[in-house]
Amino acid sequence: MNAEEFREFGKATVDYIADYLENIRDRQVLPSVEPGYIRALLPDETPEEPEQWQDVLKDVERVIMPGVTHWHSPQFHAYYPTANSYPAIIGELLSAGIGCVGLNWMASPACTELEVAMMDWLGKLLDLPKEFLNCSDGPGGGVIQGSASESTLLALLAAKDRTVRRIKKERPDWDEGMIKAKLVAYSSDQSNSSVEKAGILGSMTMRLLPADEKCSFRGSTLREAMEKDKKQGLIPCCVIATLGTTGTCAFDHLVELGPICIQNNVWLHVDAAYAGAAFICPEFRHHMAGVEYADSFTFNPHKWLLVNSDCSAMWVKNSNDFVNAFKVDRIYLAHQKQGLAPDFRNWQISLGRRFRSLKLWFVLRLYGASGLRKHIRKQVALAQTFEKLVVADPRFELVLNSCMGLVCFRVKGPDSITKKLHEALSQSHRIYASAATYDGSCMIRFAVCSRFTEEKDILYSWKEICDQTERLISLEQNGHGEILFQKKCIGRMLRIQQSYN
Numbered sequence: 001m002n003a004e005e006f007r008e009f010g011k012a013t014v015d016y017i018a019d020y021l022e023n024i025r026d027r028q029v030l031p032s033v034e035p036g037y038i039r040a041l042l043p044d045e046t047p048e049e050p051e052q053w054q055d056v057l058k059d060v061e062r063v064i065m066p067g068v069t070h071w072h073s074p075q076f077h078a079y080y081p082t083a084n085s086y087p088a089i090i091g092e093l094l095s096a097g098i099g100c101v102g103l104n105w106m107a108s109p110a111c112t113e114l115e116v117a118m119m120d121w122l123g124k125l126l127d128l129p130k131e132f133l134n135c136s137d138g139p140g141g142g143v144i145q146g147s148a149s150e151s152t153l154l155a156l157l158a159a160k161d162r163t164v165r166r167i168k169k170e171r172p173d174w175d176e177g178m179i180k181a182k183l184v185a186y187s188s189d190q191s192n193s194s195v196e197k198a199g200i201l202g203s204m205t206m207r208l209l210p211a212d213e214k215c216s217f218r219g220s221t222l223r224e225a226m227e228k229d230k231k232q233g234l235i236p237c238c239v240i241a242t243l244g245t246t247g248t249c250a251f252d253h254l255v256e257l258g259p260i261c262i263q264n265n266v267w268l269h270v271d272a273a274y275a276g277a278a279f280i281c282p283e284f285r286h287h288m289a290g291v292e293y294a295d296s297f298t299f300n301p302h303k304w305l306l307v308n309s310d311c312s313a314m315w316v317k318n319s320n321d322f323v324n325a326f327k328v329d330r331i332y333l334a335h336q337k338q339g340l341a342p343d344f345r346n347w348q349i350s351l352g353r354r355f356r357s358l359k360l361w362f363v364l365r366l367y368g369a370s371g372l373r374k375h376i377r378k379q380v381a382l383a384q385t386f387e388k389l390v391v392a393d394p395r396f397e398l399v400l401n402s403c404m405g406l407v408c409f410r411v412k413g414p415d416s417i418t419k420k421l422h423e424a425l426s427q428s429h430r431i432y433a434s435a436a437t438y439d440g441s442c443m444i445r446f447a448v449c450s451r452f453t454e455e456k457d458i459l460y461s462w463k464e465i466c467d468q469t470e471r472l473i474s475l476e477q478n479g480h481g482e483i484l485f486q487k488k489c490i491g492r493m494l495r496i497q498q499s500y501n
């Protein structure tokens, strides 16, 4: 492909993306394909001769789109949002165009330096303690990771290294392997699956302690578990607290957990993957009270801050903990400006790194702080609109008060109807929400995800939920419920048709 064709292909693809996103409301949010569907649509072998880009682009609609779950559909309410915005898409494109590998400062100075600057912009926007910022002249700083999972793992591994160094000083007679075997990490049973996985990957015992009735991890629970472990000769090493849990968007009590970590020389990592974006709005910052106790803090601009994946923002108070733990030198990695700017390869798992700060720069400049706050506030308001609909309907109940863009609700009565409602919604493919359990009972998590979601979409989803619930309740009460419901629908359709004629 030459540059002329690239221009045409690129412009046609940008047009395709814009059409796709602007008309996404018209697509069914969940696909109807079966496993293996794509194999039937593709040849068995790589084409021997090059094809035309027009043919390939045409096949996106034929082969790919039928199997896409439309995460940016205004009817997508499952999990948490994944970010998507035009400035970020262009940032990704430019990053691919430059195509550098910023493994150290010299490998592409702009790649490191823009990231340092953007992490400071972002840290200030959240009002993080200044010790976390690159510009604080201390050992703190921010870096872009691929995911919150990676950030948690890195925090755990840095905590492990820091603790082993400390204990070796205190007990020079102890063998390193023996110290490592005694280390324990703590989190709550509400933390993300990636926290448990970090324990597996980092070979550290991970205690998932019970959260309180509001799903928050409390100091008394942590203290008790640590004391018990210490009595057994174990060594507390790392605590992972969550601000905005995946299940119910609960906030762990940093003000209680923090001092216990300090007293015990334990690394406190804060995982705010989803809800952290809301801290750009002053009215939500009370949720991060106690963040000053943390050694590291992560949130994902790629979830709720309009920066396409991957962009997980991580700050550490002392980056020497990373460098001490992860630095491996080779002659080809050395450069003349070493020590004058961070070499981010020592702050992450991989050696190579993409120019991810470009898309962050584009989003921060093209939305501005005010545009980003507007986005967060709008989505919170839409969740509150949905919450009001639930509260006003006697068939439903809230499981917990809505928090940020998340509403957890259920059908009153036995779990079976809520379970069936979730199944019915998944089968109808018109809206997509996920099921979860709280306190042993079944609930539906309704998250406002797409930046295209408007009040009319919330009303559409609510109507779908109500229609399905009505059908299930009448089925439950009456074996002929299904038939009655169908008759009612046909009646309604006839009336609509008549009113058109």
Ligand SMILES: *Cc1c(COP(=O)(O)O)cnc(C)c1O
Pocket: 080, 146, 147, 148, 149, 150, 192, 194, 242, 244, 245, 246, 271, 272, 273, 274, 300, 312
């Ligand atoms: C989504 C989520 C994660 C996982 O984020 P990745 O970037 O996909 O690893 C971790 N923690 C919490 C609280 C989350 O909501």
